[in-house]
Amino acid sequence: MDSRAPSAQGLPQRLWPGADGQHGAGEQRLLGGLAAAQTLARVVRPCYGPYGRQKLLVTARGDTVLTGYAAAILGALELEHPAARLLRDAALGQAERSGDGVAFVVLLAEALLAQAEHLLLAGLPRAQLRAAYAAAAAEALDLLPALAFRALGPLEDPSWALHSAMNTHALSHADHLARLVAHACWEAREPDGGFRPERVGVCALRGGHARDSLLLPGLVLAATPCGQVAAVPSGARVGLFACTFGPASPKAPATARLSSPLDLASFRVGSEQLVEKQVAQLAAADVNVAVVWGEVEERALAHADHYGVMVIQVKSRRELVYLSEVLDTPLMPHLVAPPELGRCAKVYALDLGEALAVVFEWESQGTPALTLVLRGATPAGLRGAVQAAYHGIDAYCQLCQDPRLLPGAGATELALAQMLADKGARLQAPDGPALLAFAHALRSVPATLAENAGLVVAKVMAEASAAHQAGNFFIGVGVEGIINVYQAGVWDTLIAKAQGIRAVADVALQLVTIDEIVVAKKSPTPQEDLNPNPKKAKKRLSAVGAKKSPLTNK
Structure with a gap:
């Protein structure tokens, strides 16, 4: 028996490479988590920065998506490695808190783990390494506010500050989109100067050009009005239905026994009366706008036109759920009046040339004030514009909490x-080696920007490091080499950067303390549990079969 194998049967399986004794002990303890981090970093590194590349992502359902956003890529991956899951959760948590920064968390965490492995191999104890890394992260967070050289004024146009947050990937007409988002956020502010991101909606309509994007009051959905009633000018009372607008099962086989033409005629009349009764009950409950996620039957639509009910068909359940949250009314699985109707000032259809939209307008302050309607020729372009718009909205929300800005790039x-x-x-x-390791890991971020921009990384990093050693902290990485970010207007919000460093520090400290990754042994099936040894079980069956039954002939 191999001496390197576990001596006892049923030990959990070790997942780190090097369990066969080919690597050093320090490398064994850390290589499992490092390998997972390196794999994730290899996936998202080409997408980092405004000049990052895009990927054709094939999801688990077989859909093909063109995207360059790390959050979409990591969210679609089906990971089995526990360290990879831990790092992905930390990165996606950063996206939920600040809207972006997924690739930053993955890349910096991978660089920190690589430096930690070198320190472990050099003989630094794991406990001291963890404490030193925690001290280095705290030192970096303490130094971070000193680099905030500019802040957004309370009455200043925020478009210049949002442009950097939105231009994380190359966008067509990024300036126009940044101005639209800035105007929407400015108009949607609270009377006390606060800002809630849910007061600005984003709607993507395929068709037209990116410069055709515009702002509309209220909430705009890419929905289709189905009947003759195209608007409710005042006092709209909305019901939301996640079902077919018509009979409950229009295509189900009839169970009634029809023995004559009169029976068939009466059956059809009864079905039509049922549909009319359902629509009449909605009208009696003061429903004058019905938003449906499902098919719309012609007979039910005719009755809705008769009773003056506007029928709107949405394209996805997500839009219906969003309307339910905004209107504070439940989704109904059947065509019955909801217990509480959603109310708004007016609802009307809007023709935008190549696309139709439905607008919901309110008069109260707690509802969506404006919707940014984005136009584009392709789904991929629209998807990128929508993500950039949400990044800008999140950045403005952060600037309302803390207006300080850091040099970007x-x-x-x-x-x-x-x-x-x-x-x-x-x-x-x-502490000294840990600070140097943290510094080396931080330099990997601008090095990735230079690599994705197609520059000579060693030359760019040497020039940038020389400028920073001379005290010029505004030198970053651009498309042609080093740039002065103050003159170029490239900024990052202080809140997002601080949250990203905290997330990186937390996940790195967790992975540094892991000496090995184990997987519990698979539980045996009931048959295996009853017969742990198949050979002995077979012998027992043979012995039983060899005995003659007293009922058989001798």
Whole structure:
């Protein structure tokens, strides 16, 4: 028996490479988590930055999506490695809190783990490494506010600050889109100066050009009005139905026994009367707008026109759920009046040339004030514009909480790396090497920007590092080389950057403490549990079969 194999049967399976003794002990303890982080970083690294590339993502359902956003890519991956899941959850949590920063978390965490492996192999104890990494992360967070050289004024146009957050990938007419988002956020502010992101809606309508995007009052949905009633000018009372607008099962086989033409005629009359009764009950309950996710039957639509009910057919259940949250009315699985109707000032259809939309307008302050209607020729272009718009809305929400801005384009990472390296060079182990490792990991972020821009990474990093050593903290990475981010107007919000560093520090400290990854042994099936040894079970069956029954002939 191999001496390297576990001595006892049924031990959990070790997942880290090197369990066969080919690597050092320190590498064994960390390589499992590092390999998972390197795999995720390899996937999202080409997509990082405004000049990142895109990927054709084939989802588990077989759909093909063209995207360059790390959140969409990581969210679609079916991961089995526990360390990879831990890192993905941390990155997606960053996206939920700040709207972006998924690739930043993955790349910086992978670089920190790689540096941690070097420190472990150099002989630094794991407990000291974890404490030193925690101190380095705290030092970086303490230094971060000192790099905020600009802030958004309370009465200042925010379009210049939102442009950097929205231009994370190359967009057509990014300036026009940034101005629209800035105007929508400015108009949707609360009277006290606060801002709630849900007050700005985003609607994507295929067709037209990106410069045809516009702002409309109220909530706009890419829905279709079905009947002759195309508007409710005042006092709209809305019911939401996740079912067919018509009979409950129009295509179900009839169970009635029809023995004559009169029976058939009476059956048809009864079915039509049932449909009319359902629509009449909706009208009696003061429903004058019915939003449906399902088929719309012609007979039911004719009765709706008779009673003056506007029927709107939405394209997805997500839109219906969003309307339910905004209108504070439940989704009805059947065509019956809801217990509480949704109310708004007016509902009307709007023809935008190549697409139809439905507009819901309110008069109260707690509802969506404006909707950004995005136009585009392709689904991929519209998807990128929608994600960029949401990034801009989230960035404005962060600026309302803290208006301070940091230099973008990797300048903040380079400045932090320079300050941490200067301090780490003066300290002894373990804090000194940990600060130097943290600085080295931070430099990997602008290096990725240079790589994705097609530049010579070594040359760009040497020039940028020399500028930061000279005290110029505004030097970052652009499309042609180093740039002055203050002059170029490239900024990051302080809240998002601080949250990203905290997320990276948390996940790195968790993965550093893992010495091995184990998987519990698969539970045996009932048959295997009853017969643990098939050979013995077969012998027992043979012995029983060899005995003659007293009922058989001798």
